[in-house]
Amino acid sequence: MTQNRQQEKEFMATDWKLLRRLVNSALDACEALDQLEITDDERSTTVRAANGQTAGTVWDALQSAHIFPENVRYMVIRGRGQLGDSAPFVQPVSRVLQQTGLLAAELVGSQQLQVPIKGIDPYSPEREQSLESVIESLAAWYESHLVPNLESALANARGGEKSS
Known part of the structure; x- marks a missing residue:
């Protein structure tokens, strides 16, 4: 393998196992939430943490389900910047994931x-x-x-x- 190809491989290193875990866990969570068929009236239902304390409402949890990954995305962007590992542009493979995710969202329901x-x-x-x-x-x-x-x-x- 040429040095140039080796550098490209290092540049494109992706932890697909971690990415698959993330996407699969989100898909599994979305499927489980969809099957719960949560009504508008149930959104104010109190959610309790494992220790019995109030952790918010069903609505709070549903909001966190999309806000949390957005916040983690910005953590990854900041972290990659600090490590000198930031992406100079959106990779074609990243665009596949973006568009497939948007497409999948259109299919829900x-x-x-x-x-x-x-x-x-x-x-x-x-x-x-x-x-x-x-x-x-x-x-x-x-x-x-x-x-x-x-x-x-x-x-x-x-x-x-x-x-x-």
Whole structure:
């Protein structure tokens, strides 16, 4: 591996295990909250900590669920800056995570994912497709096209060196 490629690998070091733990825990929490079907009247319900003390209300906990990660994000930004490890721009992989997260948020609470809809694809306005099929197509594209095609292209460009 060339020195330049080694520096790139060090630059792009990502703790995917930690990232997966974070995303999976958030998904699991969101799924559990969604299944609770919290009503407006229940938002004022008192939440007690493990020691029995009042920790706030259901509404406070729901707000913390999105404020806490925002605060931690700024801690990470500050920390990376102090370590001289700050990102000079948003990496393409980071943009995938951002947009996928926004897309996932749009699906929460959707009850008609299987209904065919005409005109949702600006490139094929006459085509009927369900939201579920669009999401499945995107997931399949990541798995079957994006990653394998980039791996192959880079392996060829690197003279047969297997990409990792």
